Amino acid sequence: MNRKLQLMTGNEAIGEAAVCAGCKLYAGYPITPQNELTAYMSKRMTEEGRAFIQSESELAAISMVFGASVTGERSMTSSSSPGISLKQEGISYLAGCRLPSVIINIMRGGPGLGNIAPSQADYFQATRGGGHGDYRVIVLGPASVQEAFDLTVDSFNLADKYRMPAMVLADGLLGQMMEPVSVTRYPLPKAKKSWALTGAKNRKPNVIKSLFLRPGALEEYNIELQKTYDEIKKKEVRFEALYCDDAEIIIVAYGTTSRIARAAVKNLRKKKKRVGLLRPITLWPFPEEAIAKYAKKTKGFLVAEQSMGQMVEDVKLAVAGSAKVRLYGRPGGGIPTDEEIEKEVLRLKI
Amino acid sequence: MKKIFQRPESLQNVVTHYCAGCGHGIIHRLVAEVIDELKVREKVIGIAPVGCAVLAYDYWNFDVTEAAHGRCPAVATGMKRVHPENIIFTYQGDGDLAAIGTAEIVHAANRSENITVIFVNNGVYGMTGGQMAPTTLIGQKTSTSALGRDVVRDGYPLKISEMLSVLDGVKYIERRAVYSPTEVIKAKKAIRKAFENQINGVGFSMVEILAMCPTYTKRSLKASIDWIKEYASKYFPLGVIKG
Numbered sequence: 001m002n003r004k005l006q007l008m009t010g011n012e013a014i015g016e017a018a019v020c021a022g023c024k025l026y027a028g029y030p031i032t033p034q035n036e037l038t039a040y041m042s043k044r045m046t047e048e049g050r051a052f053i054q055s056e057s058e059l060a061a062i063s064m065v066f067g068a069s070v071t072g073e074r075s076m077t078s079s080s081s082p083g084i085s086l087k088q089e090g091i092s093y094l095a096g097c098r099l100p101s102v103i104i105n106i107m108r109g110g111p112g113l114g115n116i117a118p119s120q121a122d123y124f125q126a127t128r129g130g131g132h133g134d135y136r137v138i139v140l141g142p143a144s145v146q147e148a149f150d151l152t153v154d155s156f157n158l159a160d161k162y163r164m165p166a167m168v169l170a171d172g173l174l175g176q177m178m179e180p181v182s183v184t185r186y187p188l189p190k191a192k193k194s195w196a197l198t199g200a201k202n203r204k205p206n207v208i209k210s211l212f213l214r215p216g217a218l219e220e221y222n223i224e225l226q227k228t229y230d231e232i233k234k235k236e237v238r239f240e241a242l243y244c245d246d247a248e249i250i251i252v253a254y255g256t257t258s259r260i261a262r263a264a265v266k267n268l269r270k271k272k273k274r275v276g277l278l279r280p281i282t283l284w285p286f287p288e289e290a291i292a293k294y295a296k297k298t299k300g301f302l303v304a305e306q307s308m309g310q311m312v313e314d315v316k317l318a319v320a321g322s323a324k325v326r327l328y329g330r331p332g333g334g335i336p337t338d339e340e341i342e343k344e345v346l347r348l349k350i
Numbered sequence: 351m352k353k354i355f356q357r358p359e360s361l362q363n364v365v366t367h368y369c370a371g372c373g374h375g376i377i378h379r380l381v382a383e384v385i386d387e388l389k390v391r392e393k394v395i396g397i398a399p400v401g402c403a404v405l406a407y408d409y410w411n412f413d414v415t416e417a418a419h420g421r422c423p424a425v426a427t428g429m430k431r432v433h434p435e436n437i438i439f440t441y442q443g444d445g446d447l448a449a450i451g452t453a454e455i456v457h458a459a460n461r462s463e464n465i466t467v468i469f470v471n472n473g474v475y476g477m478t479g480g481q482m483a484p485t486t487l488i489g490q491k492t493s494t495s496a497l498g499r500d501v502v503r504d505g506y507p508l509k510i511s512e513m514l515s516v517l518d519g520v521k522y523i524e525r526r527a528v529y530s531p532t533e534v535i536k537a538k539k540a541i542r543k544a545f546e547n548q549i550n551g552v553g554f555s556m557v558e559i560l561a562m563c564p565t566y567t568k569r570s571l572k573a574s575i576d577w578i579k580e581y582a583s584k585y586f587p588l589g590v591i592k593g
């Protein structure tokens with residue numbers, strides 16, 4: 001392994017991670033706040049002799065990713081919220097065709113054109129599938145630039161392992177801030193993808209499709225897909241629990257908000273308040289079992305997110321009424337402060 | 351005895367779902383013959399569209415995938431950029447290529463992607479039951495131009511091949527038909543050239559083919575052929591458009 005420490009923005013770290021993970025094609029269309037990523041890829045992919053395409057739209061970008069993936073190569077696209085809405089068409093086809101690929105969403109405020117400020121309002125479209133049909137996407141939510149690098153590499157591996165799209169969900173703040181990153185080149189997987197379209201030489205033709213017209217066939221296929229999703233739920237849940245074991249109140253927050261919540265938790269602990277932080281790292285699969293377990297011991301949860309309340313629904317499902325759940329949401333590009341979160345914790349009367 | 355005619359290896363020995371008189375079957379066969387003759391069956395990857403030809407992967411005997419409606423040229427771009435040694439072609443209808451996929455075809459052409467595009471212009475949306483296509487002729491009745499295409503309401507039939515031909519990236523476009531043995535032979539020659547161009551690294555090449563759709567134009571095969579001869583090929587003249 002060759003290691004070096006570099007100062008990078010989240011956007012650049014994600015780009016470098018893709019290069020390190022052996023991404024062979026990147027396609028993207030400009031949109032703030034992820035432009036540095038596309039710019040970085042135009043340089044790095046070209047230097048590496050790999051494919052970089054500035055596409056005509058996000059619809060085209062995700063289809064280019066589909067094309068590279070169908071031939072068995074690692075591929076990635078990135079965008080921000082309005083662009084991700086367009087990519088949902090292709091993400092549904094990738095899921096339907098069981099094609100691995102990586103999608104980066106550096107979220108901004110919405111709905112509509114919204115603004116270009118950091119936001120977490122795409123939690124629903126990320127974790128619910130987002131496009132048409134019964135499917136899931138693995139969703140990873142980094143909280144630092146280093147983690148953005150690491151989770152991007154992981155998302156390539158998970159996508160390949162389960163043959164499905166994986167998404168890194170971060171916000172504009174994480175995309176644009178700088179932190180030191182240890183850039184690590186991992187050995188690349190050698191396993192051949194036997195399903196890939198490479199030309200039918202010395203074998204029967206391979207077909208990749210999502211159309212199943214025979215009565216009952218699509219139902220069977222959906223059930224097969226679900227088996228994969230169930231396996232992922234069992235094996236791939238990741239979260240961080242800070243001071244949760246004795247906590248009377250647990251803050252649930254991911255990404256940028258979790259960094260602010262961490263400061264709030266530390267301040268509250270100094271004031272002898274028994275408060276913890278549960279930070280989902282995988283947003284799908286969601287750490288529902290962990291939350292359900294803590295719900296039996298703790299009195300209440302404060303869900304802090306940069307939206308009017310999206311992840312809070314998953315927390316409520318996991319808690320299933322056995323503790324109080326309160327939302328502190330800042331939509332439209334608003335970023336909570338640690339003081340605000342502290343105040344909200346104390347308002348959770350238990 | 352010498353065998354002088356047989357099913358191309360690139361075509362599976364199966365019954366297709368195509369209606370009687372439909373042009374898709376002929377065009378599938380021409381593509382298969384050309385791929386055999388150029389000896390690239392083991393290198394070819396086809397992209398089937400959303401449209402009547404979506405099931406092409408059940409008929410061709412080489413690697414095939416599907417694309418979302420209109421996105422074949424973008425999928426082809428992704429494939430060819432990472433695997434330039436493969437022979438990549440899209441097979442698209444007129445709704446797919448000239449309506450929902452206009453941006454993708456224009457930009458793949460403009461980037462001069464070294465791919466081959468087979469564009470089947472049957473004047474209607476077949477798969478969805480015969481709606482008006484961008485290529486439906488003025489006055490032509492379809493299920494969504496019930497009283498005939500009206501230019502004030504619907505605009506003009508789209509000459510997408512002519513549009514594309516002004517792009518520097520476009521190296522070859524020819525429009526052909528498949529309504530007679532003579533035309534079929536000419537269409538095959540054009541398809542062959544479009545694949546040869548890719549093999550020789552020439553750049554974006556496309557063949558538009560005026561095809562019969564008796565079922566959804568509600569005509570006999572004879573009337574469909576006459577319609578192409580007398581009307582469609584007047585508005586969409588046959589021949590080399592560029593290259």
Ligand SMILES: Cc1ncc(C[n+]2csc(CCOP(=O)(O)OP(=O)(O)O)c2C)c(N)n1
Nearest residue numbers: 400401402419443444445446474475476477
């Ligand atoms: C996004 C999307 N919109 C609409 C459809 C429905 N649809 C399926 S096939 C088709 C038309 C295809 O017509 P054309 O491209 O002319 O091909 P043909 O069937 O005539 O060969 C449409 C609109 C779809 N599958 N996806």
